[in-house]
Amino acid sequence: MQISADCQSAPHLCPIVVRGFDDAASRVALQPTRSARRFVKDEQIYAEGDRAGSFYQVVWGAVRTYKLLSDGRRQIDAFHLPGDLFGIESGEEHRFFAEAVGEASVLSFRRRTLEALAGADAELSRRLVMAVMRSLERAQDHMILLGRKSALEKIATFLLDMAARGKNDNSVELPMQRNDIADYLGLTIETVSRSLTQLERESVIALPSNRHVELRNKAALRRLNS
Amino acid sequence: MQISADCQSAPHLCPIVVRGFDDAASRVALQPTRSARRFVKDEQIYAEGDRAGSFYQVVWGAVRTYKLLSDGRRQIDAFHLPGDLFGIESGEEHRFFAEAVGEASVLSFRRRTLEALAGADAELSRRLVMAVMRSLERAQDHMILLGRKSALEKIATFLLDMAARGKNDNSVELPMQRNDIADYLGLTIETVSRSLTQLERESVIALPSNRHVELRNKAALRRLNS
DNA sequence: CGCAAGATTGAGGTCGTTCAAATAAAGTGG
DNA sequence: CCACTTTATTTGAACGACCTCAATCTTGCG
Numbered sequence: 001m002q003i004s005a006d007c008q009s010a011p012h013l014c015p016i017v018v019r020g021f022d023d024a025a026s027r028v029a030l031q032p033t034r035s036a037r038r039f040v041k042d043e044q045i046y047a048e049g050d051r052a053g054s055f056y057q058v059v060w061g062a063v064r065t066y067k068l069l070s071d072g073r074r075q076i077d078a079f080h081l082p083g084d085l086f087g088i089e090s091g092e093e094h095r096f097f098a099e100a101v102g103e104a105s106v107l108s109f110r111r112r113t114l115e116a117l118a119g120a121d122a123e124l125s126r127r128l129v130m131a132v133m134r135s136l137e138r139a140q141d142h143m144i145l146l147g148r149k150s151a152l153e154k155i156a157t158f159l160l161d162m163a164a165r166g167k168n169d170n171s172v173e174l175p176m177q178r179n180d181i182a183d184y185l186g187l188t189i190e191t192v193s194r195s196l197t198q199l200e201r202e203s204v205i206a207l208p209s210n211r212h213v214e215l216r217n218k219a220a221l222r223r224l225n226s
Numbered sequence: 227m228q229i230s231a232d233c234q235s236a237p238h239l240c241p242i243v244v245r246g247f248d249d250a251a252s253r254v255a256l257q258p259t260r261s262a263r264r265f266v267k268d269e270q271i272y273a274e275g276d277r278a279g280s281f282y283q284v285v286w287g288a289v290r291t292y293k294l295l296s297d298g299r300r301q302i303d304a305f306h307l308p309g310d311l312f313g314i315e316s317g318e319e320h321r322f323f324a325e326a327v328g329e330a331s332v333l334s335f336r337r338r339t340l341e342a343l344a345g346a347d348a349e350l351s352r353r354l355v356m357a358v359m360r361s362l363e364r365a366q367d368h369m370i371l372l373g374r375k376s377a378l379e380k381i382a383t384f385l386l387d388m389a390a391r392g393k394n395d396n397s398v399e400l401p402m403q404r405n406d407i408a409d410y411l412g413l414t415i416e417t418v419s420r421s422l423t424q425l426e427r428e429s430v431i432a433l434p435s436n437r438h439v440e441l442r443n444k445a446a447l448r449r450l451n452s
Numbered sequence: 453c454g455c456a457a458g459a460t461t462g463a464g465g466t467c468g469t470t471c472a473a474a475t476a477a478a479g480t481g482g
Numbered sequence: 483c484c485a486c487t488t489t490a491t492t493t494g495a496a497c498g499a500c501c502t503c504a505a506t507c508t509t510g511c512g
Contacts, residue, residue, distance in 0.1 A: 067366070067369075067370045069370065069452040070452050071452075073374040074374070075369055075374045077366050077369050077370075088359075089359075090355075090356050090359035090360060090363065095363065095366065096366075115352075118351075118352065119349075119352065125344075125351040125352060125355070126341075126344065128355055129316075129351070129355045129358060130316050132355060132358050132362060133314075133315075133316035133358055136361055136362040136365060137316065137321065139362060139365035139366055139369060140293070140303050140322075140365055141293075142369055143293075143301055143303050143365060143368055143369060143372060144293045144301035146369055146373040146412065147301045147372040147409075147411075147412030148295060148299045148300070148301045148412060149295070150499080151499075177457095177458065177459085178458075178459060178460095179458080179459095183373075185373075186372065186373030186374060187500080187501090188500075188501060188502080189458090189460095190459090190500085190501075190502085191499090191500060191501075192459095193459060193460055193461080194461080194500095196460095197460075197461085209509090210458075210459070210508085210509070376467080377467075377468065403489095403490065403491085404490075404491065404492095405490080413468075413469090414468075414469060414470080415490090415492095416468085416469075416470080416491090416492080416493085417468055417469075418491095419491060419492055419493080420468090420492080420493080422492095423492075423493085435477090436476090436477075436490075453512105454511100455510105455511090455512085456509100456511085456512100457508100457509085457510080458507105458508080458509070458510090459506100459507080459509085460505105460506080460508085461504100461505085461506075461507085462503105462504085462505080463502100463503090463504090463505105464501100464503090464504105465500105465501080465503095466498105466500090466502090467498105467499095467500090467501090468497105468498095468499090469496105469497080469498075469499085470495100470496085470497075470498090471494105471496085471497095472494085472496105473492105473493085473495105474491100474492080474493075474494095475490100475491080475492070475493085476489100476490080476491065476492080477488100477490065477491080478488080478489070478490080479486100479487080479488075479489085480487075481484105481485095481486090482483105482484090482485090482486100
C-alpha cells in the first residue's frame with residue numbers, strides 16, 4: 001500500500017499519524033503491510049501467547065487489550081482509540097488479548113520491518129521509545145487509580161480522561177459498554193452503574209443515552225479526580 | 227569516573243550491569259556522572275515535578291517510586307533492586323517520587339549524555355527501548371494484581387516475585403516494611419499483616435523475622451498467583 | 453412486535469478497612 | 483549492656499464500600 005493523497009478522500013485506508021510519528025520519514029518507515037482490516041464487535045485481533053509478528057494502529061473504532069486470570073477475572077489495561085498504537089512487545093509473544101470494542105478498523109505493521117528501520121534510523125528509534133513511554137505513563141497513572149481510588153473517583157477519572165481524548169470536551173461518546181468500563185476500573189458493572197447514577201443525581205453529569213455522557217460539572221469531577 | 231578493574235574490589239563504586247546493558251559499548255555509553263551516592267533510609271532521591279535531568283541505577287539497597295493523591299494516599303508503582311534503572315522519563319519532569327527504602331547506594335547518569343549517544347548508536351537506543359518495555363510489562367502485570375486480585379493473591383504474587391528477583395528461590399529477604407508492601411499492593415498494613423499471618427498458619431510460608439520470609443509451599447503460592 | 457442483551461435497582465453478604473489496643477522490634481543515651 | 487523511648491507489627495472488633503445475587507427495566511435488533 002502506498003501512502004498517497006488518497007488519504008484525504010479515504011482516510012480509513014491510511015495510517016493515522018500519531019504524535020511522534022507524523023513526519024514523512026516515519027510515515028514511510030511505518031508503511032503498513034496492507035490496507036486497514038475491519039473487525040466486528042468483540043472480534044479478536046490477537047490472543048495472549050500469539051507470536052508478536054505485527055503491531056497495530058487503530059484507524060477508527062476502539063480496541064481493548066486485557067489479561068485474564070485463570071478463573072476468568074479480566075483486567076482491561078487500556079482502550080485504544082483512533083491513532084493509538086498497540087501490540088508492541090519486547091518479547092516474542094503478545095502479552096495481552098486484543099479485541100475490537102465495537103466495529104473497528106485497524107492497520108497492522110510488520111514488526112521486523114520496523115526493527116530493521118529503527119536500527120538504521122536513530123530518530124525513528126527514539127520516537128519508538130517515546131511511544132512506548134507514553135504507554136508506560138498511562139499504565140502508571142492507572143495503577144494509582146486501581147490501587148487507591150474509590151469507585152466514584154475511578155469513574156470521575158475515567159470520564160475526564162475520555163473527555164480529554166475525545167473531540168468535545170464536555171460531551172463523551174463512550175465506545176464501550178458498562179462491562180468493559182468495569183473491567184478497566186477494577187469494579188463490577190453494578191458499581192459502575194450506581195456510580196454513574198449517583199453522579200447524575202448530583203447533576204455532575206447527564207446520561208441522555210447509555211453511551212453518551214454530558215459533563216455538567218467538571219470542577220466536581222476534578223475534585224474527585226484528586 | 228573511569229570504569230576499571232577496581233570494580234572487582236569496590237563494586238559499589240561501579241555501575242552494575244543489567245541485562246541489555248552488559249557489553250563494553252553500553253558500559254562506556256552509560257558511564258555515570260560521578261561515583262555512587264549513598265542515601266539514608268527514606269531519603270528522597272527526586273520528587274514528582276523535579277526536572278528529569280538524570281536517571282538512576284540501584285547499586286545496592288532498594289528504592290521505591292510512588293505517586294500521591296492530594297489527601298496523602300500513596301501508590302508505590304515499583305521497588306527497584308540492585309541493577310534496576312529508574313527515573314527514565316519521556317517528558318521534562320519526573321512523574322514520581324523516588325526514595326531509598328533502607329540505606330541504599332545509587333548511581334546517576336546524565337540524561338542528555340545518553341540521548342546524544344543513543345542518537346549515534348542505534349544498538350544502544352534499541353536497548354533503551356527494551357529497558358523501558360520491561361518497565362511497561364511490570365506495570366501491566368501489576369494492573370491486574372491491583373484491579374482483580376484478592377489480598378491473599380496479592381501477597382502470594384508479591385512473595386513469588388520477590389523470590390524470583392532475589393538470590394535464593396525459597397528464602398526472601400524483604401528490604402521494605404509492611405507499610406511499603408501495603409502501598410505497593412493497594413492494601414492496608416493490617417491486611418498485609420493478616421494475610422502473611424494466615425499464610426504462616428497454613429504453613430505456606432514461615433516468618434522467622436519481620437523482614438525474612440521462607441517459602442515453604444511454593445505450589446500453594448502459585449495456585450494463589452492465578 | 454418480540455426477543456435477547458445490556459443496564460439499572462434492590463437487598464443482603466463479604467472482604468478489606470478503620471479504629472483501637474497490645475505486642476514486638478529497633479534505636480538511643482547513659 | 484540495659485532501661486527507656488520510639489517505631490513497627492500484630493491482633494481484635496466493628497464498620498462500610500463494594501460485591502453478589504436476583505429482579506426489573508431499557509435498549510437494540512431481527
